[in-house]
Amino acid sequence: MTNDPTDPGAVAPKTQRPCPICRKPAVDRYRPFCSARCADVDLGRWFTEAYRIPGAEAEEAEDPPPAGPPRGPDDDG
Numbered sequence: 795m796t797n798d799p800t801d802p803g804a805v806a807p808k809t810q811r812p813c814p815i816c817r818k819p820a821v822d823r824y825r826p827f828c829s830a831r832c833a834d835v836d837l838g839r840w841f842t843e844a845y846r847i848p849g850a851e852a853e854e855a856e857d858p859p860p861a862g863p864p865r866g867p868d869d870d871g
């Protein structure tokens with residue numbers, strides 16, 4: 795048996811990915827985020843993407859502002 799201390803694989807560096815939102819060290823509890831807040835932010839982004847339809851431009855039907863009520867002849871008096 796040869797006990798080689800330089801055995802590749804024996805030493806596995808724990809590389810924790812940073813929070814994808816704020817790049818802070820992620821917390822095991824909120825992986826892969828650093829906090830519940832960041833997790834919520836990511837969820838919101840995901841929903842935004844889901845709502846979007848790829849290939850179709852989101853066209854908002856915006857009605858022009860009303861020109862005002864039709865005014866009759868100038869009735870003075």
Ligand SMILES: [Zn+2]
Nearest residue numbers: 813816828832
């Ligand atoms: Zn974060």
